[in-house]
Amino acid sequence: MEIKEWIKGFFKGTFGDILFGDLERETKEREEILLTLLLLHFAGLENPLYFYLLEVLPYLKIDENFMRRIIAKEELLPVLFSRYEGWA
Amino acid sequence: MRIYAVGGKGGVGKTTVACFLSLLLAKKGKTLIISTDLAHSIKDFFSIKESSQEFRISESFIGYEPDAREGLRKYISGIEEKTRRNFSPIVFEDFKPFLNFSSKDPSNYDLILYEKLKEKVIKGDYQFIVVDTAATGQVLKFLSLPQRLLIWYGLLLKWRKKYVALREKIKGKQEDELLSMAEKKKKEAEEAKKKLGEMEFIWVFEPGTLSIKESLRAMEEMKGRVKLRALVANRFSGENRLVETVVKRGRNLFGEVNLIKIPSFEEEPFPGTTQGEQFKDYLKNLT
Numbered sequence: 355m356e357i358k359e360w361i362k363g364f365f366k367g368t369f370g371d372i373l374f375g376d377l378e379r380e381t382k383e384r385e386e387i388l389l390t391l392l393l394l395h396f397a398g399l400e401n402p403l404y405f406y407l408l409e410v411l412p413y414l415k416i417d418e419n420f421m422r423r424i425i426a427k428e429e430l431l432p433v434l435f436s437r438y439e440g441w442a
Numbered sequence: 443m444r445i446y447a448v449g450g451k452g453g454v455g456k457t458t459v460a461c462f463l464s465l466l467l468a469k470k471g472k473t474l475i476i477s478t479d480l481a482h483s484i485k486d487f488f489s490i491k492e493s494s495q496e497f498r499i500s501e502s503f504i505g506y507e508p509d510a511r512e513g514l515r516k517y518i519s520g521i522e523e524k525t526r527r528n529f530s531p532i533v534f535e536d537f538k539p540f541l542n543f544s545s546k547d548p549s550n551y552d553l554i555l556y557e558k559l560k561e562k563v564i565k566g567d568y569q570f571i572v573v574d575t576a577a578t579g580q581v582l583k584f585l586s587l588p589q590r591l592l593i594w595y596g597l598l599l600k601w602r603k604k605y606v607a608l609r610e611k612i613k614g615k616q617e618d619e620l621l622s623m624a625e626k627k628k629k630e631a632e633e634a635k636k637k638l639g640e641m642e643f644i645w646v647f648e649p650g651t652l653s654i655k656e657s658l659r660a661m662e663e664m665k666g667r668v669k670l671r672a673l674v675a676n677r678f679s680g681e682n683r684l685v686e687t688v689v690k691r692g693r694n695l696f697g698e699v700n701l702i703k704i705p706s707f708e709e710e711p712f713p714g715t716t717q718g719e720q721f722k723d724y725l726k727n728l729t
Contacts, residue, residue: 365510377612384605405553406594409627413620426514440623 389414445563445637446728447573448579450646451656455676455704457710459646460574461487462722465713466729468503471569474562478555478584479576482507488713504568504602508558510551517554517654518545556584560634573641575654578660581643585667588635595628617654617722642671645692649682657688665695672728679705700727 367421388410392402446467448460457477461484466473477484484490486506497505526534527530544550562571574579600619609616612655643664647657657673664670673692675685685703692699704724711721 375684381612382606384608388601401655403594405544405550408518408521408593409623410598410620411521412528413519413623415528416530433469 385414386416389416443563443568443571444639444642445571445642446571447575447641447668448644448646449575449578449581450674451653451662454646454653455674456646457483457487457574458721459644459674459676459725460484460572461514461713462570462711462718463569463644463725464503464572466722466725467570467572467602470498470729472502472567472674473504473570473572474566474568475503475574476559476562477501477507477574478580479574480510480551483679484574488496506558506562508555510554512546513554513558514550516543517557518542527716552580552583555580558711559584560588560630560638563637564633567685571677575679578656578663581665582663585638585641588631588638592628592635593630593632595624597679599628613633641668643668643676644672645670646674647688648677649685649712651684654684654688661688661692661695670696670699672702674702674704674725676704677706678703702727 367410386409391403446460446463448463450456461474464473467473475484484495485492486508488499488505490499490505495507495509497507499505518541522538525541526536529537561572562568573581597623602618602624606616606618606621615713645657645660649655661670670692673689675682675688678685685701689701691701692701702724704721706719707721708713709717711717
């Protein structure tokens with residue numbers, strides 16, 4: 355059993371992350387984009403959708419590194435701002 | 443199911459018209475009267491002492507005065523409860539004050555009232571629903587919300603489907619709760635759009651300058667968005683040039699529109715009184 359786990363881990367580490375790394379990143383980004391939209395409202399930007407975004411909240415999984423990642427991704431905010439303009 | 447909405451400027455007699463109309467309709471089939479005003483007065487009208495939001499007025503006649511404040515509080519605390527499980531405690535603690543704030547935001551009341559109305563329209567087994575409204579703007583909001591929600595849930599579904607497809611490649615097939623929630627809500631919005639689109643509007647006004655001006659403005663706004671079933675000139679006495687203006691404009695904008703003239707009564711028309719019976723008789727054409 356242990357050997358099986360070890361082999362599984364070995365292959366994930368050597369090949370899996372290389373193969374799926376981009377996919378994983380995109381998946382995570384897509385989840386976080388929804389929460390960012392929501393947080394923008396709480397940051398003071400009127401968001402006409404925010405009441406309905408609230409109902410999405412329970413379905414998103416967020417850890418404490420979330421804000422750090424958002425801040426680190428400087429290019430994400432301009433993208434969201436430009437989208438927001440279309441909604442206003 | 444037929445849905446009537448009664449609207450007009452404050453104090454023109456919307457509630458009186460809505461209540462007497464519902465009384466007439468209740469003789470024909472199961473009827474619900476729902477007040478979407480924050481200051482409800484249906485219970486006062488029927489002298490009902492019960493404190494529950496939903497109350498029985500007669501055998502086939504139900505009244506509903508949804509409490510928007512309490513509804514919003516419950517809605518947000520439901521979200522808070524579910525969110526607590528999925529968020530890290532640190533993020534959740536930071537986020538909680540914002541949720542508390544949202545639960546007291548009056549701009550959300552109309553949205554809660556829409557949800558309550560939608561629930562009754564979709565799930566209720568009523569033959570007639572009469573909506574005693576707060577303002578013209580509110581009705582137009584109720585009518586345009588389903589379309590806006592269709593766009594929103596469509597967008598959400600598109601995003602989420604992409605996300606689920608990506609996740610499937612990494613982790614294999616998994617049930618996605620958000621996806622099924624959005625699908626369910628989209629279906630509800632479709633149904634609400636269809637049913638609320640058939641809403642028949644009854645506009646109440648009195649022959650005073652302010653009420654007339656508001657009527658003219660409101661009719662312009664309502665054109666193409668709602669069916670105007672009748673104009674009710676309340677507290678009407680003798681020929682009145684102003685009333686003619688409203689009727690003319692109404693017929694210009696909506697085609698054939700009924701005009702119902704109701705005189706002012708010496709005593710207030712309440713159910714069970716002679717004045718009440720007289721008032722009810724004027725509305726017979728509407729049913």
